[in-house]
Amino acid sequence: MNDENILEVKNLNVSFRVRGSEIEAIHDISLNLKKHETLAIVGESGSGKSVLTKAFTGMLEQNGRISHGTIDYKGTRLSDLRVNKQWDKIRGKEIATIFQDPMTSLDPIHTIGSQISEVVVKHQKKTKKEAKKIAIDLMEKTGIPNAVKRYNEYPFEYSGGMRQRIVIAIALACRPEVLICDEPTTALDVTIQAQILDLIKELQEEYKFTIIFITHDLGVVASIADRIAVMYSGRIIEIGTCEEIFYDSRHPYTWNLLSSLPQLARKGEELKSIPGTPPSLYKKIVGDAFAPRNQYAMSVDFKAEPPMFKVTDTHYAKTWLLDKRAPKIQKPEVIQNLHQHMLEMTAEN
């Protein structure tokens, strides 16, 4: 493994068995996660964001398996782990996940405090008394007011935003190296979302963990990501730094995603949307998965799968448009001066 990386994924395929047939939810994904970075994964629902990250923690459902490729984490080949006992050393302890709905991670019949302490006792080998102190400390760090009193309350006594803070506190109790955030703010109000995002950033400063942040909200991505991977139909179709993806994207699907931002629509004009639907996983994909919806598709797109073309050392896109022989295509006008446009939108008098 390269020293700068904490996680390396090579040519990963994940498939599920459904009613006797095999469907491929992740197709040929290669990805390096750099220590201490925040990598955002964006894409429409069903594009494979959750499945990809579940493969990193051995949480694929019974009918799912890694059908090809490798996942390496700090010298451990995760893709070879089979039994839960092996995964217990990784899951939660080294790589922790927080999900969209905090209630799925909390036990409704135990107090908030006892749930955090339990994790501390288990993972940090502390006594109950020490664990309680650490738990209260974590509650304060994650912004729970009156932590001493609220230690003894139950999940139902907490608001949605407060519960998500607790889930973060529990995740951090194990001092993980990698924190996977699977749409942690999607169900929250914008003001609460902004606070949780700030909190995650502050905690990352302090505890120096690496973040994989899954979301479909490009606004959230812009505020949190160092790098962005765009997924479509189980593939990473473009990856680059946050600025490269927003200001210099190369894949027509990324262009479509950006063009459909409501902030870019002019009053009186229609919002741009992507015609058609993503391909069904039940049909074998020939060529470029995005070809049927791609207004710039060429005949090669329907025949051969494009490789990841290099744009810069940090920026890659999986589209035949980057082939030397392809015609030069300008990205859509609405996103050509995205920054200028957003500045005008946010300007206050």
Place this chain on the structure above:
Amino acid sequence: MNNSDRETLLSIKDLEITFGSGNSKFVAVQDVNFDIFKGEIFSLVGESGSGKTTIGRAVLGINPTSNGQIIFEGKQINGKISSKEKFETERKIQMIFQDPSASLNERATIDYIISEGLYNYKLFKSEEERVNKVKEMLEAVGLLPEQLYRYPHEFSGGQRQRIGIARALIMNPDLVVADEPISALDMSIRAQVLNLLKKFQREQGITFLFVAHDLSVVRYISDRIAVIRAGRILELAETEELFKNPIHPYTKSLLSAIPIPDPRIAKSRKNIVYDPSIHDYSTKKPKFIEIKPGHFVYCNETEAEEYKRDLK
């Protein structure tokens, strides 16, 4: 257009809605005042639990009101009204729900779901006329006539929301209450549904009360916006005015929290937190005051003076 020249379709005056009674009495909505003009998209934005749905349901006559008036086309429609009037209003004001899956009868065909209101109100003379109406509607919302005899579970979330829209709009309503109609949908499908609502506003002059929490969408779709918090409307203005010159500190906080899809802006922005205790309403009570033409803020006279001073 000057607001005084505009025709008011719906007028809400001093609305109060309470749930429960005695010790468990809970005031969900109070002091709410606004007018919706004919042909506009009027948005109600606020966080969850702020009372948006409660107001929408009161307009539809589902939630009883404890105080105030809801006036539609010049007539009061809340409180005691005759069942004939209620029946007629129920046709004129239609609803589009947030969750297209939960709001469609799974056992009925699309044809029946869209026609149900037509049957209830006998809005057709012949079977042929009914089928034609349904087919026209289906086409208007971007579905295909051959899908008429299918069942809801055979449709995607976005298509189900189109069915919900068809069912409401086939009634030829004057006002449509759309309660978070796109929250459950994917980004690219949201755009399609919003375009559809805009189309009905433009082509048929339908008025919308649009309930939402996503401010970037609201900015695109609305003519005017009311910001609601804890059952009270705190600010009301034309869309661009509200975004460019927010006055109430809560609105400022809400706007500062919208994630901006631009890394250079997003990474340098500061989140403004709203502290309700800054208002001292112990001596001077707050009310809805027009700080500048068409721009209303819930504040007391002292605050109103400050807000006006800060304008220039």
